[in-house]
Amino acid sequence: MAGKSNLCGNMSKMSISNDKESKSGHGGLANKLPPGTLGNQTTCSTNVKKLEIVRNTPIYKYDIKICIIFESQNGDVEKEISKESLINVENFRSKKYCDRAYQYVIKNNKNVFGNQSTFFYDRQSSIYTLKELKNTEYNFTVPPKEVTRDNAKAITVQIRKVADTFQATSEDIKKTHNTVHRLEDKTLLEALNTIIAQTPRDNKNVITVNGSTHYLVDANIPGLKPSNNSYNTKFMGSGLTDAVKVLEGADPKNPELFLVTELKKTLFHQEYQNLADKLYELDNRVELYKPNSREANNLLPQVKGLVCYLQNSQTAPLQTDAPLVVVKGFGPAANSKESEFETTDFGKVTVKEYFLKKHKMELNYPGMMTIKGEIRNKRCLFPAEVLVVCEDQIVRTEQLPSNEQSSAIRETAIPPFYRKKETQAVVEAIGLEPPPNKVIADVLKIKKGFVNVPARVMPSPLVRFSKNAAEVRNAKWRGGEFVQPAKIQNWEMVFIEPSNRFNSKVFLGNLLKTMKSSGIKCNEPNTETISKYSQRNLENVFIKAKNNGVSFIFFVTRDSLTSHGDIKLLEKKYEIVTQDNRLSVAENAKSATLENIVNKINIKNGGLNYIVTAGLELNKPECSIVGFDISLNRAADAPPVIGFAANVLEQTNKFAGGYKFIQNSKPEVVGPVLQEVMTEVIKRTKKNRKVPNEFIVYFNGINEGQxxxxxxNYVPYIKEAFKNFESEMGKKPLLTVIAASKTHNERLYKPDANPKDNATFQNAAVGTVVDKVLVNPSINEFFLLSHAAFQGTAKATKYTLLHDTAKKTMNDLEVLTFQLCHLHEIVNSSTSLPIPLLCADRNTKRSELIYKNSELRDQKDLHKKDMERFVAECNEKLSYEGTNLYFTRYNA
Structure with missing residues (x-):
């Protein structure tokens, strides 16, 4: 494609100077700054409890290695289960095996361990204890039958004391945090988290997932609202995530220990359900479907990725040591010729014949699609009725149909007053609210009640339209005539399978009226109707539009159709901006809805609806504000992707961007892409305004450990992009780098929330910022509540300053970030993320959508041996780079 850069070629040419290279963890983050001062002082309640630790208490750490030994023709085979990979399907079972082996050793060797209540095991490879063992190493054997029904020869357990440098005492609080990552010693926190988790694990009414998230088996407890929704083959679990952290506390010079407790409402797959029964409950016509039919493809996402036990008997009880099968897809019916395969014992047989001859099983559903399953790294066909859903499996978003997604969102959107109340109820139920003055494991006290923290409420910015300024109230404001109205001369409106009751002329008339009152200059569109949707009919619309010079297509689509991905794939292919609107929205479009639709039309067509009037960097033509969102794309089974956006256009309030697929998320892969994007940002900003010499870069999708x-690793690549432009910049470029996170577990509450108020007024005020007490003692963090929640509890976003050569103050960072949260331009309300990150996030989601609807999705397995080539092809065919839509708000 003309103008398309060779990503792989460019990456191979990119490098960073040797003096810039460093090993991760050796350099320090930005030095600690004084907290901000702007705004009205207030107080927030939290979901955090204070901990008190018994002084001068030693905590000893031991490694534990647990192995299962199997006999084979080539000798004994040893499999270590105490360090099972988290992505390994056997991981959940290995933890149970480890716990059984550990419990056996502890109970049967009291001469070594004494009182077992002073030992705490993380069910993986570490033991913490308040009692030092006599020897530095012990070796034990466990009878296999105590752990597994597998045909194991032996189980060995080795316990070895770690080096003294990895031991801890209760005085090590200050060692847990540092601006230099490698100088942090987290041993104390690891030990305390393991000790805290022991109480819920010992509770028979609790199941623990991923070590620190505890769900109630019986959630019928006082203070906890039961689930009123019915989820097909699923149930809503109530629980809590806990984490011991060292935070700044009341005295920044003396950090303190806290326990963060976050309420969890999570959908689980119904455990021990036969997979054939599950499929019938999901769709009672399943036995009629062919593997690649539209109906089967709609059903598959609800079960894809499920882990099941293989049960080759219709009468024997379920064995939880049975082989595990991961659902990968649907295959031909068990009784069909297409299911035939060669066997050593029976020759060529169908799946039905195989199970009859091998396992003496007469299938109940021989005409049902088989399951393409993965077992021990091999792909096989299985009848659904021989698979049983394993326990403790969380339902992923892509496994939920849209109606259940809506129900789950509503159920988990709990107003603040009740969320805090339910959090306390679960804390008590799982055992983390001990009696006053009770010392847990002779080392910790959990203080009663949640802590309050000092906060400020920053003033909202003024939003300015062409002829009026709007005051922001409760995160919302009234619209006006656009600052930069678009000109749309040649456009089309396409109705896809509209209902008989839909009056397209009335809708179009109202839409045109709203467009013109907002200042948009437009002609009436050509209109077309697709009475029966097909991909071919849709593409014909694009072909004709391209030939006629159409620049914008507005779709009104029947809600039940899944055409959105096809529309966006063709948008990219033909370089025509599109806007896809559901028929139900168009049918009921009132003035407010029409305003939002027109807001999006203007932005997509190069206009700008409003600006935020403020000083600072937001209105400096020489300042580039950039957002990067790094997504692993696991849900879409696509290559990882980097979404990005920046204010590269003529108006500094105007953000646009794109995305790039990458081979993996390793620094040596990500870094060169960041350098390429930053180079493009500088070029476009230079063309549209002037060469920038100050850069503020936000990252999202990065956890604290990264x-x-x-x-x-990334900052040197970003700085490398500056070098070719330094002579034009007039001064040494300034760089500020900030990481945003919405995956933290801290909550901010209004202390005096009234349960009779609606959710908006129960929440803390929009503009609330916390940069004391609840933050890291060594690095610069702040929590900012920049949006309003109309149903549940608004969650503040946490921001961390990682790098800064511009000498920003906390006021500078907090005010700028809050202002950027008012530039969505589509809905006249503020957002939870600043606009560069919001756009970048939307771009990563667009990459997933386009990939899922492309032919390349089916070719990934074929290209695994040459991922570099495959990723280059994805960028060539699926990204917007090189098109006239690149660095526009095509994805508004």
Whole structure:
């Protein structure tokens, strides 16, 4: 494609100077700044409890290695289960095996361990204890039948004391945090988290997932609202995530221990359900479907990725040591010729014949699609009725149909007053609210009640339209005539399978009226109707539009159709901006809805609806504000992707961007892409305004453990992009790098929330910022509540300053970030993320959508041996780079 850059070629040419290279964790983050001062002082309640630790208490750490030994023709085979990979399907079972082996050793060797209540095991490879063992190493054997029904020869357990440098005492609080990652010693926190988790694990009414999330088996407890929704083959679990953290506390010079407790409402798959029964409950016509039919493809996402036990008997009880099968897809019916395969014992047989001859099983549903399953890294066909859903499996978003997604969102959107109340109820139920003055494991006290923290409420910015300024109230404001109205001369409106009751002329008339009152200059569109949707009919619309010079297509689509992905794939292919609107929205479009639709039309067509009037960097033509969102794309089964956006256009309030697929998320892969994007940002800003010499870069999708990677690996690549422009910049370019996170577990509550108020007024005020007490003692963090919640509890976003050569103050960072949260331009309300990150996030989601609807999705397995080539092809065919839509708000 003309103008398309060779991503792989460019990456191979990119490098960073040797003096810039550093090992992750060796460089420091930005030095600690004084807290901000702007705004009205207030107080927030939290979901955090204070901990008190018994002084001068030693905590000893031991490694534990647990192995299962199997006999084979080539000798004994040893499999270590105490360090099972988290992505390994056997992981959940290995933890149970480890716990059984550990419990056996502890109970049967009291001469070594004494009182077992002073030992705490993380069900993986670490034991913490308040009692030092006599020897530095012990070796035990466990009878296999105590752990597994597998045909194991032996189970061995080795316990070995770790080096003294990894031991801890209760005085090590200050060692847990540092601006230099490698100088942090987290041993104390690891030990305390393991000790805290022991109480819920010992509770028979609790199941623990991923070590620190505890769900109630019986959630019928006082203070906890029961689930009123019915989920097909699923149930809503109530629980809590807990984490021991060292936070700044009341005295920044003396950090303190806290316990963060976050309420969890999570859907689980119904455990021990026969997979054939599950499929019938999901769709009672399943036995009629062919593997690649539209109906089967709609059903598959609800079960894809499920882990099941293989049960080759219709009468024997379920064995939880049975082989595990991961659902990968649907195959031909068990009784069909297409299911035939060669066997050593029976020759060529169908799946039905195989189970009859091998296992003496007469299938109940021989005409049902088989399951393409993965077992021990092999792909096989299985009848659904021989598979049983394993326990404790969380339902992923892509496994939920849209109606159940809506129900789950409503159920988990709990107003603040009740969320805090339910959090306390679960804390008590799982055992984390001990009696006053009770010392847990002779080392910790959990203080009663949640802590309050000092906060400020920053003033909202003024939003300015062409002829009026709007005051922001409760995160919302009234619209006006656009600052930069678009000109749309040649456009089309396409109705896809509209209902008989829909009056398209009335809708179009109202839409045109709203467009013109907002200042948009437009002609009436050509209109077309697709009475029966097909991909071919849709593409014909694009072909004709391209030939006629159409620049914008507005779709009104029947709600039940899944045409959205096809529309966006063709948008990219033909370089025609599109807007896809559901028929139900168009049918009931009132003035407010029409305003939102027109807001999006203007932005997509190059206009700008409003600006935020403020000083600082937001209105400096020489300042580039950039957002990067790094997504692993696991839900879409696509290559990882980097979404990005920046204010590269003529108006500094105007943000646009794109995305790039990458091979993996390793720093040496991500870094060169960041350098390429930053180079493009500088070029476009230079063309539209002037060469920038100040850069503010936000990252999203990065966890705290990766902060050193940004600071030490990504920042040098970003700075490398500056070098070709330094002579034009007039001064040494300034760089500020900030990481945003919405995956933290801290909550901010209004202390005096009234349960009779609606959710908006129960929440803390929009503009609330916390940069004391609840933050890291060594690095610069702030929590900002920048949006309103109309149903549940608004969650503040946490921001961390990683790198800064511009000498910003906390006021500078907090005010700018809050202002950027008012530039969505589509709905006249503020957002939870600043606009560069919001756009970048939307771009990563667009990459997933386009990939899922492309032919390349079916070719990934074929290209695994040459991922570099496959990713280059994805960028060539599926990204907007090289098109006239690149660095526009095509994805408004």
């Amino acid at each position: 902060f050193p990677v940004i600071n030490e």
